[in-house]
Amino acid sequence: MANQTNSSTEMPNHLETATFDGKNKVLGFWLFLGAETVLFACLFGTYLALRNQSLEGPTTQELFDLKLVALATALLLTSSLTSVLAMIKMNERNLKGMVTWLVITLVLGLAFLVLEIYEFLHYIHEGHTFMSSAFGSSFYALVGTHGAHVTFGIIWIITLIAQAIRRGITTETAPKLFVSSLYWHFIDVVWVFIFTLVYLLGKVG
Amino acid sequence: MAKENNQAISRKPESAVKHILSFVLMIAFTAAAFYIVVSDVVPSGWVIPLLLVFAAIQVFLQLFTFMHLDQKGTAFYTFFMIAGIFIAVISAVGILLM
């Protein structure tokens, strides 16, 4: 605000930080991601401490299906790439290109979610539920929190696409879009750790 | 403030090449991680450290290419992210070693 005069009349290359509000938003969001890091770390710590407490239920080795996880990982990694491509289009002021990439991102995200829901249903069928043991609770808390983040991200990006189509790529919509893309990448980072520390480590023992 | 603004303006438009390269690397590391778990190429004591290293590299790639921390004017983002990761690691290890 004080420095809004600074948001120069010439067209900046980075729309998301072109205005003072945009700068605040991006910085604020990075700080939020820092907080999210600690949040997930606590869930990871709890999971790792409790993952062998499966009681009579199936153990990590018996339960996890790596093929499914590999597919889910590929989907999410690709969506991270398409999300960054959408941001490049955004900074080129190419609304159509951006929306296309964002929609692809959404589709990949949805596919990931469907896989995860299928996986959960499968586990519940195997007798591995939220209430069956401490392992169950901590597993669903960690992976479920990640899933909830993906869900929220999808809803968020849909509303932002609507706004972008209505208002175009402006110094007001750009920071929102950029920040949602950061969020999406962060979800991917968390998934990298989930697939390493939950699934792969679960197989190694 | 004005100085940072000028930096924002002087940035060059990004190319997609860097990101695609980074993506290929990530896929490669993911595949490698899967491979060392399902096969026996790596002695068992090395699997977990190696997995952690692969994960760390991927995080680095995500942060510094996809999330643009390689650009100028991101010192605060990097600082707070590193602080967050540091505290996160201490906390997780603390809980784990209870």
Place this chain on the structure above:
Amino acid sequence: MERLRIWRIGLLISLVMILLAGCSGDPTLSVLDPKGSAAKIQLNLIYWSLGLMTVVFVIVITIFVYVLVRYRKRKGQDRMPEQVHGSTKLEIIWTVIPIAALIALAIPTVQYTFDLAEAPPAEETVIIDVTGYQFWWEFKYPQYGITTAQEVHIPVGKKILFRVHGKDVLHSFWVPSLGGKVDVVPGRVNTVILDAKEAGVYQGKCAELCGSGHALMDFKVFAKNQADFDKWKDQMKQPAPTVATTSSEANGEKIFQQNCIGCHAGVNPNIQGPNLNKFATRTTIAGVLPHNDENLKIWLRNPQSVKPGTLMPKIDYLNKDELNDLIKYLDSRK
């Protein structure tokens, strides 16, 4: 004027000091009157740290009082103090000296921490399994096959290894006269090694909030000479008296079998009450009331009035005679 106010505080603090200086607490309960080697070590560390810290405090307060008196604004004065930025020399001094002091504190600390955790040789140690329940303590001697509650007997001079188990919520096992506490954590076994240097009865406390009756979750440690301890041990190992000698005791036994045995002999694994096998040897009822028939009646009729939150139900449905018989029976459990 300012000096006067500082005086007032000084006077107040010294008054409190005088009040407190006269006593060092009760010899069966006070940290300041150690009766075991762990408590002694801990008290040494407390005094050492208190001494160091007192030096620091005196230095700070001396500067503080001097500054307040010397540099206060006097009437009609309007002076412009020099705007000093700092002094590297001074700042280094008050960084380095505390570091040195802390090292002097850290070395014995780490030493003692490891010393206290060191397990003594097994053959010379009395092992006692302690279990904390809401709101009472169970003591088992796996070496002797004895189980008791609320009161634990130990031989003087021997190392005692307390293995502390938890079944419901967190408690904390604390005998201030003998040494520091250890938490009772459900699902874990913690250990603490204590000993008593002289015979006596020491008080034990639960130190972790564990529910409504937390304040009354007391127990007693009877430290005895080896001979006395052996005598006690033999008495405890004797089987409970089986034959009731009088008819009212026999009736009492029947009432006990009908009303109490579900919890007090471990029939129901989910509800476990204290073992009452040697009930008449205990000096307290529920760990808080002095042991006599009057108090036993109060406890049986309304346990909640004695210990809020206890799982013991009201035994108010027995008539006077039945109650007396039950008490007679319990009194015979020696």
Place this chain on the structure above:
Amino acid sequence: MPTLIVLLVLALFLAAIFTGGYNKQFFERVRSSRTWDWLTTVDHKKIGILYLMAGLFFFIIGGIEATLMRLQLFAPGNELFVGRTFNELLTMHGTTMIFLAAMPLIFAIMNAVVPLQIGARDVAFPFLNSLGFWLFFFGGLLLNLSWIFGGAPDAGWTSYTGLALNEYSPGPGVDFYVLGLQISGIGTLIGGLNFLVTIINMRAPGMTFLRLPLFTWTAFVTSGLILFAFPALTVALLMLMFDRLFGSNFFDYTMGGSTVIWEHLFWIFGHPEVYIVILPAFGIMSDVISTFSKKRLFGYNSMVFATVLIGFLGFMVWVHHMFTVGLGPITNSVFAVATMAIAVPTGIKVFNWLFTMWGGEIQFKTPMLWAVGFIPTFVLGGMTGVMLALPPADYQYQDSYFVVAHFHYVLVGGTVFGLFAGIYYWWPKMFGQMLSERLGKWHFWTFLIGFHLTFFPQHFLGLFGMPRRVFTYQTNVGLERINEISTIGVAGMVIGTIFFLINIVYTLRKGKKAEADAWGLGRTLEWSIPSPPPEYNFAQTPLVRGFDALWVEKEAGNKSMTPSEPLGSIHMPSPSYIPILMSIGFFIAGFGFIVRGIPAAAIGLVVVFAALFLRSFDYDHGYHVEPEDPEKGGKE
């Protein structure tokens, strides 16, 4: 749920009555009313006042709870509050004082002062600032409603599991704790994030990091601690909620869970929390001592360094709350040494304060009295802090009254004294009136004496073998007299607080008008603008030319700050009803979860999401004010 609807309708009726009946102009009148203005404000100065009022309200509630506990402990065998009731009192006292009194009062001062100290017109996220306040407020309200709806939480402010699980704490008490704290915790996190961005991005030209006033520095570090510590609490509360409401098994050992995990998570949050509430007090002390000694802060750089170091180390010492859990001598030793290390930066601060006064011209105005009372008190608390850091000694102190004495010396002697100093110091800036010096001095002396009388003897209670959180104690073991003294001391603190309240009422009625530089000794930017400041704070953003920006100009012989921009119209954010709406949504959802009413919870969450959408599609550009027109600027 029906209760809530009735209350809502009642509120509407009352609003209609007070604004002159319901008709077409009803909403118009509501919108222009003062109440609506306060409910929807996004002005950091007004939000600061809201925080102050709410914080003082909860401070009084927590104080009453403490007084009742001390009355019970006046004599052994007392039967005023025993068993569960006593546990409810001790739980609510701790929870209220930490989360609902200390934290909001800190946010009150941060809101009132930080933007002014850095020469900003506003905070970075005015909307989020308002949201943070309302979330805190409704969370606190929810927690305190537990007294009426089925009993307060009774598992201690640490709410250790085992005891906090359904099996051992039946009834909704702990649910109120979980959801109330979760909601107010989100508010706090948002508040901390807002201040970080504000301090990083909104500084006036020339206000480099090493020119920030020390209060702003501590606000910055505190906000950073909030940012990284509160997520641990969020996770812990979430797990406890799952365990209590949805049958999960994080903490139930019979199902493989572990109570130690709760302890870890709680203290990973809880220890930084201690520094969250003490660091701003350090900042206030630094500003106050420097001002009333008429001297520049001694060793500014080392003060900043010490602040950052304390914040950093604060995350690596949480296990010292768990020395008796049985984590082994190695863990205990490592965390003991890390804890002792914190004494070094704290010591640096104390000596820097002493040498700031050295050679100065000390004026004992009320804020300075609090600062002067703070130093010896806090040093005593620090001393016992180092003593507690030694595991073997801690085995004896842990969970005894010694600990109670220690943390009250730190939290009352440190935080509360600091907050009182801050409130007296900046009250003229917030309200434009000077608090009475005479009443202020009465407040200080009665409170100080009462405080020491209450808590100094408690060290001995602990050493004589009295555990904490007990509702009674034995006779004839040397505890009676000390407990008596301790309870008598409470009277001093109560009387002191009453003096304070009288002071506030008196001042609001006929207080002396405050100058821009209310104490005549101002060194920092907030004293360069009128008291209270206009809506936009600075008509022209000032140019900062050194540490103690205003003092620099004073020394150069200037009467005011040099502006860094020409006079022009100023952009202001619009007020918004969305924060309070969203917070009410959270409140309803929380209440729904507590009473296990899923429809109510769903309605609440729908309100929350609706508010989120409203916000996302809201492209309000605010409005502009012309600073030449003072009528339009300051509504106060």
